[in-house]
Amino acid sequence: MFEVMLEKAHELDMPGIISWIRTRTDGEIIRTLLRLKRFNFDASKALPFLHEGGTIDITMLSSLISEPFETWGRAIEFSDFGKIIGSIDASGGYSDLILSLERVLDDCYMEKIAAGRYSPSAPENIPAYLWAKEMEIKNIRVITVSKRNKGDKDHLRRLMRHGYV
Template structure:
């Protein structure tokens, strides 16, 4: 159901204050110039992350503060949004991440509980119980169906890619359906673009593996703006043909530069950066809306990008990467 945009006035006012605390390019430049991960943390001590730093016993534990910050942001936004169920659509990605980890722990005999996210739209203890007891009845229909498909098919195929496939499909089906019900063209456009960019990445990986069109058809997510039929048609063509066919679309810059680097290096690093920057540019268009959902969703994305950039810098410093190698991986900041 649509909600009067004026109901967002208070929440947008809060966002304007929070935006002033986002890390700008200058802060990231200082982090890049730091000589070690410990020195990066000293820069973070001057920011909104300072309250978490006392809990750390060393730079290698930095991931703890990033997860806590994002969890706190999500909790605050669900409280202040007139439509918390739409904010929950963003948090849902962390639930799906947790489900992927829990399913793989269960079926592959691994123990990766340290990478579980502490807060999403569904409490972590409920996710653990559902996977352990193989009972998804209390979940939304789309997630219940995905969980049951994994239970039925993984025992036969033993293919961990099925876990990612069914959960990614469930995530975007739920997101797109909810955006349409809310009559939010803005949200629907966001999720459609995310589907397209994920499908481009999937296309490249499937092509590199030499898999069939049937495999690609199963792997592609529905609901994007790029027709799945186009990607299926191009699977047996050169990547230059893919670039040519996308050159007149909104994805021309992303596909041109990102796919060419893939062709040269065999990695999707540049494509993933350009994809994130593309979503940032889309969300920036709604940033100055005085009322409505757009500034809230834009801020949540900005925070996710900020945390991703901090992680890239910290990992780079810990592993002794050159400053320029780290810099070229950083995403554009939202402000």
């Protein structure tokens, strides 16, 4: 999927969208690595689950699976994700960690693509609008499930994504 998206963006010569796709690719790789780490997956067998096309080398990323999550931010601090991952509290279990990572990544993707909102003719406005709708749907789903299960309001706030600003 990411390979095709990147190929189409290169054909259309849209630098903002290319950058967003590469950021999404890196983020999905990091999310996948954390899920694999949760299952004690072997780092040497993780490569088939990773996508080419991001800004960070996938062999370097695959080596992170054997490291504690607390060190991931320092290992990739040269990228946009170093500071983002470093801000996540890794004291909880994997479920909380994955939820926090997904929320932070979704917000990061929104910030990356929303830069085109200041130009009315920027091609980034289309994926930004679609991504914002995706975040609205996620928020509605989170609220609905939380209300149905009589969930904690503080936990609900942690799960909410930022909308299009």
